[in-house]
Structures are given as structure tokens and as C-alpha cells.
Amino acid sequence: MGASKLFMFDQRINEVARIAKVLAHPARISILKYISEQDGCICNDLVDEIGLSQATISQHLTVIGNEGLLKGTFTGKKKSYCLNIERFEELQMLLNSFLNKTKSNCC
Amino acid sequence: MGASKLFMFDQRINEVARIAKVLAHPARISILKYISEQDGCICNDLVDEIGLSQATISQHLTVIGNEGLLKGTFTGKKKSYCLNIERFEELQMLLNSFLNKTKSNCC
DNA sequence: TCGTAATATTGCAATATTACGATATTGTGA
DNA sequence: TCACAATATCGTAATATTGCAATATTACGA
Numbered sequence: 258m259g260a261s262k263l264f265m266f267d268q269r270i271n272e273v274a275r276i277a278k279v280l281a282h283p284a285r286i287s288i289l290k291y292i293s294e295q296d297g298c299i300c301n302d303l304v305d306e307i308g309l310s311q312a313t314i315s316q317h318l319t320v321i322g323n324e325g326l327l328k329g330t331f332t333g334k335k336k337s338y339c340l341n342i343e344r345f346e347e348l349q350m351l352l353n354s355f356l357n358k359t360k361s362n363c364c
Numbered sequence: 365m366g367a368s369k370l371f372m373f374d375q376r377i378n379e380v381a382r383i384a385k386v387l388a389h390p391a392r393i394s395i396l397k398y399i400s401e402q403d404g405c406i407c408n409d410l411v412d413e414i415g416l417s418q419a420t421i422s423q424h425l426t427v428i429g430n431e432g433l434l435k436g437t438f439t440g441k442k443k444s445y446c447l448n449i450e451r452f453e454e455l456q457m458l459l460n461s462f463l464n465k466t467k468s469n470c471c
Numbered sequence: 472t473c474g475t476a477a478t479a480t481t482g483c484a485a486t487a488t489t490a491c492g493a494t495a496t497t498g499t500g501a
Numbered sequence: 502t503c504a505c506a507a508t509a510t511c512g513t514a515a516t517a518t519t520g521c522a523a524t525a526t527t528a529c530g531a
Contacts, residue, residue, distance in 0.1 A: 266390035270397070277387035282489080283373035286380050286462070293466040300508060310491050315509055317489090335498095335507060342467055349463045355393070356456045359400040360449055389519080407478060420520050422479055427518095442477060 273355045276348045279324050284309060284317050289326075289340070297339040324348065380462045383455045386431050391416060391424050396433075399445055406442050431455065 266274075279285060287307050292298050303314045318338065321327055325344040329336050373381075386392060394414050399405050410421045425445065428434055432451040437444050 266394055270390045270393045273393050274388055274390040277384045277393075280384035280459075281381055281388040283377045283381040284489085286377045286384075287373055289466050290377070290462075293468070301506090309489095311508075312492075312510080313490050316491095319509085320488095340467065345463075345467050349460070349467075352387075353456070353460065355397075356452070359396050360447060360452050360456075361400070391519090408476090416519095417521050418478075419480085419522075423519080426479085 273351060276324065276352055279321055279326065279348075282317070284313070285321055288314070288317055288321065292327075292338055293340055297337045299335050299337060301335075380458060383431065383459055386428055386433065386455075389424070391420070392428055395421070395424055395428065396447070399434075400447055405445055407445070408442075 280289075284307060288303055291303060291306055295302070300311065300314055300318065303318075304311045307314065309317075318327065322329070326341055326348070327338050328341045329338045387396075391414060395410055398410060398413055402409070407418065407421060407425065410425075411418045414421060416424075425434065429436070433448055433455070434445050435448045436446075
């Protein structure tokens, strides 16, 4: 019942799914978009921009961060987030590697 | 509280998230992988292959199908699923379009 | 027509995710 | 040190997803 039979899938497959999960919520897409547009940004900007509560934004940032997609630096009491481009590209490549392999043969 | 504040995000953003959501579960990744490897396949094969119940597999197939990723043809009482490559590539392009735009500027 | 095989749907239980108020933490400047 | 601003974490409610047994549907062959 319920979820989490993840154990039964091989690592590669779980990895692709995990990457996709980060992108699977519009708030996180918005956050990534905004961060990239701002060339570094701040959580509170996101709260204003996206219109979700500070707690919720912070939570989404954690989800994105857990996949290694963010570099955050404190400047004073504010935290500047920006993309970890290397990791970002790595994930994009993993995704595309799966997608390309999948579409290569078909009926 | 809880979920679904999707209305507040623009269409483009919701679309990317929706695409990612299809890929956000290892069972669905496995299904896509298996279908592509088999050059057309059958639901019951998937049940054996993936080890989830027939009902669950069928459900996942519906999720994948709702994004237009499957073409199913009945041959007798069996249903042959295969990838809708055109749609598959379209989604891949949408994803990459977002990812590329996002990573292009950074601090 | 019946029985059977393959797939879909329904109903429901278990989990996971999302959201937010309240509170904690951390750093700054007075 | 104290008050304040920015961010993180906790607790909890609402919603969504996942999974399966049971049942329905559909198509075939006898």
C-alpha cells in the first residue's frame, strides 16, 4: 500500500526520477527561473515574487538544494542563492541521457 | 493549506512541471525504459518485469499516457504500447528549453 | 453464448508532498 | 547587550500520490 517501493528499482532509474522530482513542482521551476534571471537572489525576494509564504519557499529551496543545485553565500544577514551550474548541467545530462536512450528505438 | 496553488504560476511553468512529474517516479521511468527496449510491449509484461500489481502498472500507464507519450494499439486482446516519439521529443525540447535558459546566466 | 485472458476502473489504505503559522536561529547595527 | 531583520525549522492540516484487492470491461476462441 501507499508509496515507496523505490528500493526495487535500480540506482540509475531512481536517480532520474529524483532529478525529475525537483522539477516536478511549478514553485521550484519558478524559483530556478527567478534565481537564474537575477544572477543571485534572496529568499525574501522569492517570497514577494512567487507569493508563497517564507516557510514554504525555504522548504522548496531545501528540496532544490538537496540535489546539489544551489550555492548559497551569506552576505550579511541575507543569503544569496545561485545555481550550481556544474551540478545543474550534470543533471541535465543525466536526464537527456535517459531520454535519448529511450527514444532511440521504437515501433 | 496543502497543495495546489498551481493556478498562480504561468502556463509555461506549469507545463514544465507537469512534464517533469511524469518522470518523477521510478516505476514510470522503468516503464518508459522497458517499452523502448521492447519495441512495443504489453501491460502484463510490465507487471512481471517491474513487480508491481497490474492495477498499479495500469495506473502509471495512464499517467504517462495523459501527457500524450503513448500510442497503444490493440492486437487481439492484448494491448501494445509504444512511445509517441513526436510527443516525447516535444517534451524533451520543452524541458531542455527551460533548462538551457535557466543555466545561461549565473553568478 | 460462455469462459477466459488482458486491461481498466473503483474504492480505499498508507505515504508523501505542499503550505503555512509559530518559533528558533543567526547575524547586524544601535 | 538588545531589538530587529532574514532565513530555517517544527508542528500540523490539507491535498496528492502510490499501491493493491476487488470488480468491471473488452475481446477472443471454443
